[in-house]
Amino acid sequence: MxxxxxxxxxxxxxxxxxxxxxxxxxxxxxxxxxxxxxxxxxxxxxxxxxxxxxxxxxxxxxxxxxxxxxxxxxxxxxxxxxxxxxxxxxxxxxxxxxxxxxxxxxxxxxxxxxxxxxxxxxxxxxxxxxxxxxxxxxxxxxxxxxxxxxxxxxxxxxxxxxxxxxxxxxxxxxxxxxxxxxxxxxxxxxxxxxxxxxxxxxxxxxxxxxxxxxxxxxxxxxxxxxxxxxQPLVKLAEILEANPEASFDFTEDTLERLKSSVFVNKLINGVRVLYNQKGGSRMGYTIYGIDGLAPTLTSTTSRHYERYQVGDRYRRLTNIEYARIQGFPDDRCDCLSVYNQYSLYGNAFPxxxxxxxxxxxxxxxxxxxxxxxxxLSFLLLRRYEPFREPIPELSRWN
Ligand SMILES: C[S@@+](CC[C@H](N)C(=O)[O-])C[C@H]1O[C@@H](n2cnc3c(N)ncnc32)[C@H](O)[C@@H]1O
Missing domain, CATH: 3.40.50.150 (Vaccinia Virus protein VP39)
Structure with missing residues (x-):
C-alpha cells in the first residue's frame, strides 16, 4: 500500500x-x-x-x-x-x-x-x-x-x-x-x-x-x-533476561554504600521505587523493583548503573534488557561493546x-x-448572542 x-x-x-x-x-x-x-x-x-x-x-x-x-x-x-x-x-x-x-x-x-x-x-x-x-x-x-x-x-x-x-x-x-x-x-x-x-x-x-x-x-x-x-501496561519483570552474567551485579563498594538506604516501596509514575538514600532525589542511589515500569532510559552513563532488585540479586539492567525496554530487537547493537550499546538505546525513539x-x-x-x-459555531454563536445585539450608542450615531 x-x-x-x-x-x-x-x-x-x-x-x-x-x-x-x-x-x-x-x-x-x-x-x-x-x-x-x-x-x-x-x-x-x-x-x-x-x-x-x-x-x-x-x-x-x-x-x-x-x-x-x-x-x-x-x-x-x-x-x-x-x-x-x-x-x-x-x-x-x-x-x-x-x-x-x-x-x-x-x-x-x-x-x-x-x-x-x-x-x-x-x-x-x-x-x-x-x-x-x-x-x-x-x-x-x-x-x-x-x-x-x-x-x-x-x-x-x-x-x-x-x-x-x-x-x-x-x-x-x-x-x-x-x-x-x-x-x-x-x-x-x-x-x-x-x-x-x-x-x-x-x-x-x-x-x-x-x-x-x-x-x-x-x-x-x-x-x-x-x-x-x-494498551495494558507491560511490567519490567516480563522482559528481563533469565540469568544474566554476574558482571551486571552490584560491586562490594556499592553494596556498602547502599546500607544507609531507606525502604520506600512506592509506585511513582508507574515505577517501583524500593529503596532510596535519605532525601531521596539522587537517582543513583535508588533501587528499583521490577513489578512496575523502568524509569526513562537515557544516554547518560550514570543512568546505566541504576540498580534493580531482581529476586535475590541486586543488579543493573543488561544491554539486551535496554533493547527490549526501547522496543528494539535484542541484537540491534551487537556489533558494539556492551558498554557502548547503552547510550545508543537510551537515545533512541521506540x-x-x-x-x-x-x-x-x-x-x-x-x-x-x-x-x-x-x-459547533452555531452553538458557540447562540451562547454569545447577547454580545451581537446592536450597541445603542453605535446605532444612534449611524
Ligand atoms: C536523540 S538521538 C536520535 C535517535 C534516533 N531517533 C534513534 O532512534 O536511535 C539524536 C542523534 O543526533 C545525532 N547528531 C547530533 N548532532 C548531529 C549532527 N550535527 N549531524 C548529524 N547527526 C547529529 C546524534 O549522534 C544522535 O544519534
Whole structure:
C-alpha cells in the first residue's frame, strides 16, 4: 500500500524510525548521523548504502526527494533573538537544518520527536519558535505528548511528537481520536474548529499543553485527558533476561554504600521505587523493583548503573534488557561493546511509537474538525448572542 512512499531519516541513531518505516513498507532512501557507533549499527542492520556519517550541515545538498522526513533532533537551546516578543532564534541550530530541508524538498509529511521538556523550556519560547517556523512552511502542524508505557513497552518515557501534513482550509487532527475529546467542553471544541479563535504563536509565553495544532503562525492547544489507544501496561519483570552474567551485579563498594538506604516501596509514575538514600532525589542511589515500569532510559552513563532488585540479586539492567525496554530487537547493537550499546538505546525513539505516528499520518485516519465546525459555531454563536445585539450608542450615531 505504501510502496511508493519514500522516507529520509535525520539524526538516525540506531534507526527507530527506520524500523517503523520498514514495517510499514516505506522505503528509506537516505539517512544520516554524526556518531560513529550509530553509523556502525545502522549500516550493519539496514544495508542502506545511502547512510551518510557526519555533520548534517555538510550534506544538505545530497538529500534526495522524499515523501516523509523523520528526525529525533538533539535539543539545543536557541539563542534569544530579542527581536520578536517571546520567540528565540533557531539560527545555527540543528532544528534549522530540518527547516531548510523541509523548505527545499517539501515532503508531504514530517515526524519530529523530542523530550517532554521541550514544551516548557525557556518558558515555552523554544517550542513557540519551533511551531512558528514549521507552521509557516505550508504545513498543518500537530503535536502530542506520548508515553512508551502506552505502547506495550515497560518504561515511563514521555516524548513529544510533532507532525506535519499538507495545509488546507480544513482543520484535521491525525494524532487524536474523538474519544480523546470526550472531556473537552463544547466551547473549546468550537474554538478549535474555528481558525479565527486560534492564538498567535509569537505572543505565547508559557508552557504548551500536551496536544495542539498550529498553522500560519497561529495555534490551539489542549490538555487531552485520555489516550484512547493506550494498551495494558507491560511490567519490567516480563522482559528481563533469565540469568544474566554476574558482571551486571552490584560491586562490594556499592553494596556498602547502599546500607544507609531507606525502604520506600512506592509506585511513582508507574515505577517501583524500593529503596532510596535519605532525601531521596539522587537517582543513583535508588533501587528499583521490577513489578512496575523502568524509569526513562537515557544516554547518560550514570543512568546505566541504576540498580534493580531482581529476586535475590541486586543488579543493573543488561544491554539486551535496554533493547527490549526501547522496543528494539535484542541484537540491534551487537556489533558494539556492551558498554557502548547503552547510550545508543537510551537515545533512541521506540519503533512502536514511530510506527503508530506514521500510520496515523499516511492512513489518513483523522478527525476533521472543519466538518463539525458549522454545528459547533452555531452553538458557540447562540451562547454569545447577547454580545451581537446592536450597541445603542453605535446605532444612534449611524
Ligand atoms: C536523540 S538521538 C536520535 C535517535 C534516533 N531517533 C534513534 O532512534 O536511535 C539524536 C542523534 O543526533 C545525532 N547528531 C547530533 N548532532 C548531529 C549532527 N550535527 N549531524 C548529524 N547527526 C547529529 C546524534 O549522534 C544522535 O544519534
Amino acid at each position: 505504501n510502496d511508493s512512499l519514500k522516507a529520509v531519516e535525520l539524526f538516525a541513531g540506531i534507526g527507530g524510525f527506520r524500523l517503523a518505516c520498514d514495517r510499514l513498507g516505506i522505503e528509506t532512501v537516505w539517512a544520516n548521523d554524526i556518531d560513529a557507533n550509530a553509523a556502525k549499527v545502522y549500516r550493519k542492520k539496514s544495508h542502506l548504502s545511502n547512510f551518510v556519517k557526519g555533520d548534517i550541515w555538510q550534506f544538505l545538498d545530497e538529500i534526495p526527494p522524499h515523501d516523509l522526513l523523520t528526525a529525533g533532533f538533539p535539543c539545543q537551546p536557541f539563542s534569544s533573538a530579542g527581536k520578536k516578543l517571546g520567540i528565540c532564534d533557531p539560527r545555527g541550530t540543528l532544528f534549522e537544518a530540518i527547516v531548510k530541508i523541509l523548505k527545499w524538498r517539501q515532503p508531504q509529511y514530517f515526524v519530529l520527536e523530542n523530550v517532554k521538556r521541550l514544551l516548557s523550556m525557556q518558558g515555552g519560547s523554544h517550542f513557540a519558535a519551533i511551531l512558528d517556523s514549521l507552521s509557516r512552511l505550508g504545513y498543518l502542524v500537530e503535536w502530542r505528548l506520548l508515553n512508551a508505557a502506552n505502547f506495550c513497552l515497560p518504561q515511563n518515557r514521555e516524548r513529544i511528537v510533532i507532525v506535519g501534513t499538507p495545509n488546507s482550509s480544513r482543520i484535521v487532527s491525525h494524532l487524536a481520536t474523538s474519544e480523546d475529546f470526550t472531556g473537552v467542553s463544547i466551547e473549546k471544541s468550537a474554538a478549535l474548529a474555528n481558525f479565527s479563535f486560534w492564538n498567535p504563536i509569537e505572543s505565547h509565553t508559557k508552557k504548551f499543553k500536551a496536544w495542539g495544532m498550529a498553522k500560519n503562525g497561529k495555534f490551539y492547544d489542549l490538555d487531552l485527558s485520555i489516550f484512547s489507544e493506550a 519503533p512502536q511509537m514511530a510506527s503508530w505516528v506514521i500510520r496515523k499520518l499516511i492512513r489518513e485516519e483523522s478527525i476533521d474538525f472543519s466538518e463539525t465546525s458549522q454545528q
